[in-house]
Amino acid sequence: MTDPILPIIKSEGETHYLAGSRCGACGQIFVGERDVCAKCTARGQMAAIRLAETGSLYAYTVVERSFPGVAVPFIDAVVDLDDGAHLKGTLMGVDPNPDTIRFGMKVKIAWREAVPVGADKPYLTYVFVPQEGEAA
């Protein structure tokens, strides 16, 4: 099985998902697994959840220069997931042109295998792609 590029990426059989946590005390949702709430400091209240796979584009940049060996340009996006979590990732399937990328556009998680810089084999990663009906 392909290794995940980040520990928040989990697999159950052929199904992939993003690990999250919900604080039982304040209700805040976090990306990744954790024990203590960074918002309200509650201990022992955190429940493991699977994060939503749809959301909207909050902010982005088009990266034209990156570390050596990384293919550019790509869109580095901050997405507000529909469950209230906030996730960073690469937005694909959209022209990397700031004149046409729209704040608030609806996106969803898709799964890809790709070879990261510094590696000689593919890893499992998530990317954002436009939801159906969004102009690509």
Add this chain to the structure above:
Amino acid sequence: MSHVYVVGIDMIRFGRYPDRTVPSLAAEAALMALDDAGLTLKDMQALYCGNLGQASGMVGQRMLAEIGQTAIPVTNVANACATGATAFRGAWMSIKAGVYDTVLAVGVEQMGKGLLGGGGGVSPEGLVGSYTMPAMFAHIGMEHSQKYGTTFAQFAQVSVKNHHHSTLNPKSMYRKETPLEEVMGSEMIAYPNTKLMCSVNVDGSAAAVLMSEKKVKQLGLMDRAVRIRASEMSSNPYEERQAAMPDFSGATRVAAKRVYEQAGLGAEDINLVELHDCFATAELVHYENLGLCADGEAGRLIDDGTTALGGRVPVNVSGGLLSKGHPLGATGIANIYEVATHLRGKAGARQVEGARIGMTHVVGGGPGMGTACAIHILEKV
């Protein structure tokens, strides 16, 4: 409670000194600050030394090995881009607490060129967005665009302004005018930050001699003293999006609120500001974070010249990190040098006329790390 004063302060010209060592750069600024105060190392009771690149390398002790091993306590400090200001604040606190009367603070850095970070190993860069500094600060600008419609040209104008200011500063790395077309047309790094909208990685050092009010009066140094009206710091408060986009605004707003309270002043009392323009996008956002204008008005401030030399509250008249340069550990004390020089009326061609109160701000951090912010308010005596 009595105040703490800066009685000596200086910086080397920022630039590239590949043949020098970190301790030798630190030593040069330290001796310059001592000369400015008219004191010697034997007068110093403690040293706070800020450096990032050799954070485990006891830079303070190695500096003393070059200029005098007087056995004073040395505290070596590392705190991202707030490193120098954290060392300065450590010195301030030690005097404020009544432990010492005379303390030396030094900030120093020797840097390579190009993007920070990107060390070896398997990296998610490109697969899961970007982890570069320009991308991180691009997000902050794009968040402002999303909320208020701020334009690429408005961000670029910050760089035009700061590069212009640097032509008046002999200690700046670059001293070259960059018209708007040139800034916008230079290599795009991470939209909307072009190469000329990214701070310059340089080598540099800066140092300050801090002194208790009692000692300043005893030695008769009040004629060269600058009062530290307030010193504050913060780390990042909990922010919703901090795992996706590191927070620099929340931390700055917290520190700004604290520093105005401590000083008993408001933003309207500030005559000049040296703030953390690590990228052009950051400067506009910090206008609002520091209360220089209401939320959403930063674009107007850069458009109407409020923050240019000659405006109501000039920002980064030194040339800022964008042109003077950003040697990480030195930046915090270099900012204080700039403001102190204006309050002393010794800033030459770039002097902010009638400056009585000035503010310095640094904020640093990185993806998955957190934020350190330090703000000082200085006052003409």
